[in-house]
Amino acid sequence: MLTPSRDQNNLMTMANVVFKKLYPTEYTSDVSTRVSNSLLVGAIIGQVVVGLICDRLGRKVALVGTTLFIVIGAILGTAAHGAHGSAQGLFWFLTFARGITGIGVGGEYPASSTSASEAANEKMVKNRGPVFIMVTNFVLSFGGPLAVSVFLIVISAAGEDHLNTVWRVCFGIGIALPLTVFYFRIKMLSSVLYKQGAIKRRVPYGLVIQRYWKALIGTCGAWFLYDFVTFPNGVFSGTIISSVIHNGDIKKTAEWQLLLGAIALPGVFAGAFLCNRLGRRNTMMLGFSGYLVFGLIIGCAYDKISKIVPLFIIFYGLMQSFGNMGPGDMLGLVSAESYATAVRGTCYGLSAAIGKTGAAVGTQAFTPIQTHLGKKWTFIIAAICGVTGIIVTYFFVPDMTGVDLADEDRKFMQYLMDNGWEGEVGEDTDGDASSIDGSEVEKR
Numbered sequence: 460m461l462t463p464s465r466d467q468n469n470l471m472t473m474a475n476v477v478f479k480k481l482y483p484t485e486y487t488s489d490v491s492t493r494v495s496n497s498l499l500v501g502a503i504i505g506q507v508v509v510g511l512i513c514d515r516l517g518r519k520v521a522l523v524g525t526t527l528f529i530v531i532g533a534i535l536g537t538a539a540h541g542a543h544g545s546a547q548g549l550f551w552f553l554t555f556a557r558g559i560t561g562i563g564v565g566g567e568y569p570a571s572s573t574s575a576s577e578a579a580n581e582k583m584v585k586n587r588g589p590v591f592i593m594v595t596n597f598v599l600s601f602g603g604p605l606a607v608s609v610f611l612i613v614i615s616a617a618g619e620d621h622l623n624t625v626w627r628v629c630f631g632i633g634i635a636l637p638l639t640v641f642y643f644r645i646k647m648l649s650s651v652l653y654k655q656g657a658i659k660r661r662v663p664y665g666l667v668i669q670r671y672w673k674a675l676i677g678t679c680g681a682w683f684l685y686d687f688v689t690f691p692n693g694v695f696s697g698t699i700i701s702s703v704i705h706n707g708d709i710k711k712t713a714e715w716q717l718l719l720g721a722i723a724l725p726g727v728f729a730g731a732f733l734c735n736r737l738g739r740r741n742t743m744m745l746g747f748s749g750y751l752v753f754g755l756i757i758g759c760a761y762d763k764i765s766k767i768v769p770l771f772i773i774f775y776g777l778m779q780s781f782g783n784m785g786p787g788d789m790l791g792l793v794s795a796e797s798y799a800t801a802v803r804g805t806c807y808g809l810s811a812a813i814g815k816t817g818a819a820v821g822t823q824a825f826t827p828i829q830t831h832l833g834k835k836w837t838f839i840i841a842a843i844c845g846v847t848g849i850i851v852t853y854f855f856v857p858d859m860t861g862v863d864l865a866d867e868d869r870k871f872m873q874y875l876m877d878n879g880w881e882g883e884v885g886e887d888t889d890g891d892a893s894s895i896d897g898s899e900v901e902k903r
Contacts, residue, residue: 746785
C-alpha cells in the first residue's frame, strides 16, 4: 500500500498556505516551487533506482529501504530549523529533508505496485484490476482528504496563532504512518511470479527495449501528461482556493480543500468498476476526456466561475475525479501489467519517473503560467494535456484486461531464448534458480 507516499505528497498542500502566512516576504513563489520540487527530484531518483533494486534484489529489500527513507526524511522535515532562526535556512533544510523523503516516496511506486499486482494475480486473475486499484490508488487518493483532515484537527486544537506548531505536528504525524507498515514489510515473502521469473544477473536490457518500446512510450508519455496536470494542481490547490475565497482564511481554505478531495475520491471507485467492463485503455481515455471537458469549462469561464466558490470547487473536483478514474487508476495498473516479472519493477519505475518529471515541469511552470498567461490558462493547458493523453493512450498503451501475468512471463522467456539469451532465471535464495535454455522455457 502507498499511504505513506501520498500522505507525504499532500503535506505540502496546506503547508504552502501556512508558510505563505508565516513568511509572506521570504516564502516567495521560487522558494515554494523549490521546496515542492525537492520531493519530486528525490522521487525520480527513487523510482529509477528502487525499480532496478526490486527486480535485481527483490521486492522486500526495496520496500524496507523505501520505508526507511520516508521515516528519516520525515523526521528531518519535522525538526527543520535555519541557523539563528533564518527563514531561508529553514527552507533549505526543508528542501534537503523533502528530497530524502522523495527518494522513499518515489521508491514506493515500483516496489509496492509490483508486489500488489503479483499478489492480486495469484489470488484472482480476473479481478486483479479492481483489487490493485483499491490497495494502491484508493489509498493514494484517500491520502489527500486524510492530510487535510489532520491539518484541520491540529489547527483547531492549536489555533491559528500557533501556525509553527501546526505544520510541525502535521509533519510529525507523517512519521507514524510509514512506521505502521514497517513490521509487515520485514515479514513479507516474495511472490510466486518473482520466485519463478526473476533475472538477477546479466539482464538483457537491449532485448527488453526491443520488446517493450511501444508500451514504454505509452506508459511514460501518459504518466508525464497526467502528473504534469495533477501534481501542481494538487500541491497548489490550497493556494488556488485561497486566492478564490479572497480573504485567505486558512481554516476556510482547508475546509474547501477537504471538499475538493472528497469530490475527487468517487472517481477512484468508478475506475475500479469500469476497468474490467470497458478495459484499461478505454477507461484511461475516458478519464483524460474529463480533463478536456472540465478544463475547458473552468478555463473559458474562469472569471465568472471563480466568483462562485462552491461551483468552482465542484467543477475543479470533477476534473480531478475524472483524473482519478482514468489515468490515476489505470497508469499504475497498466505499468504493472504490461511488462514481464523480470523487468516489471524497472519498467514501472522508469514510467513513474518520467511521470514525476512531468510533475516537476508542471510545478515549475505553474506559477509562470499563472503570472504571464493568467490563472485560467492552467486549466486550458490541462484540457490540451487531456487531448494529448487520449492520443498517446490509444496508440501506445497495451490492454491486458483479464490476461494472466504468467502468460507474458512465458512469452518473454521464449522471446529471450529465440534471441539467443542465456542466463539464470528465478530466485536463488533456496538454490532454485535455473539456467534458461530451450527446455527450461517450455517448462515455465
